[in-house]
Amino acid sequence: MLTEVTATRYVTPLREGGSLPGIVEADDLGTYVMKFTGAGQGRKTLIAEVICGQLGRRLGLRVPELVQMQLDPVIGLAEPDQEVQELLKASGGLNLGMDYLPGSIGFDPLAFAVDPVDAGRVVWFDALISNVDRSWRNPNLLVWHGELWLIDHGATMIWQHNWPTAGRAAAKPYDASDHVLAPFGPDITAAAKTLAPKVTRDLLTEVAADVPDVWLLDEPGFEGSDGPDRLRAAYVESLLGRVENLHERITLGPPTAQAATQAPAWLRVWTEGKAAK
Template sequence: MIPDIRTVNVTRYVTPLKEGGSLPAVAEADDDFLYVLKFRGSGQGPKALIAELLGGEIARALGLRVPEIVFAQLDPAFGRTEPDQEIQDLLKASVGLNIALHYLSGSITFDPAVLSIDPLTASRIVWLDCLITNVDRTSRNTNMLWWNKQLWLIDHGAALYFHHTWTDWRQKAAQPFTLVKDHVLLPWATELAAVDAEYRSLMTPAFFEGLVCLIPTSWLSPSEAGFPDEDAQRAAYAEFLSIRAAHSGIFVKEAQHARQTLV
């Protein structure tokens, strides 16, 4: 089922989150909720927002917990009174549609050395990150939160890194994810074969074709990527993910092999 993504208007810049590579911030919207706002004007650009959207909603479709994702509209007048010049420049460059995740107040960074995780959950997260080629779930930065006694996944902006060049993207779709060796949950991922059988049937071409329709036109750059129009670029995202899911056995074997070298 394709999610219905709400759109909110950003009303207040609360505080920057300096640890994020894309200079995210906590912001308030016109629905009176707080969000972690990620800006299209950051150095990583709209591609990080596309990866955030697709990666987060794929995780949700697989039954994993992700904070609600919304489109966040930034008005041209927003941030004019911001005293920090770097932040003001970022806000000016991000006018229009951005992305935000519901702020989990009181959450803590998940540390598997302190909080236990079961093998099935670990295997599901490893499988997800192999599918979307997420390089950013390491011991240095787990991008997982513990909130209300539950595990939540955040920050998928570094996933789908193939779209930074679009070179030989069909071939890349069927390649193993060698960086799984650095995945923070790999030592606990003993159920990858069972998860693969469960998840492969959920990740269908029809699902991906519907999902990519959510990508806002303003985030796409078809001419830069070598496509005739935005619909063609959306279709390429869907095809990449469909190929990857159909060849999941390749990245599962890579993950299993990498795990054997750890244990």
């Protein structure tokens, strides 16, 4: 289970994020990037952050530590921005915090080289979780203390937005041509050999257990008192079904610099908004 902390001070919004995350201090004296249930895709984004972030950490990838974060909207009363105030008011209760990495910088493929083995591990992981948001358009990678860190996994497991079609997601290919690490010759075969055996039902079950019940309630098709447990099991089955021979379904071709992104419509609006800012 994720550690639970309480937000004590809202510091500043991160306006490069389309969902308007914010830097927040907590009662454990830590500083976090907080993502809110009242923003954008709401709790499904946070579910994806927890499952994929915790899975990445368990696979040895660098993902900032995650915590459950209680929010009392009163801490935003002094915030002059009306949009931020409305977001805080809509997000009272349990939200998600990610360890803030002070001094980190956005990944620039022209300034930071990545080993083919490390690049392969990230690409294979993104294929597993169907990440459509780690492209050259929007890397979602940070460099901190000379190491590569993975952030922002809200735009993953797209099948969760349409559960009746989730079964078909297992065999879906993953086009990594536009992946930000594609130019580094990612060794996907080596990544599969190392990572695939680790992605077991037990591991996925443990990761899914970190999602709070409150974010899993009232999902269509998963109603009832046992709904959260059945929904967790659905996430496990969907991810487990993608593992076998995943590397054979990953393609690397020329980047589509002039082509439209393959991201869903809601994500295009999100990323285009980030670029405009």
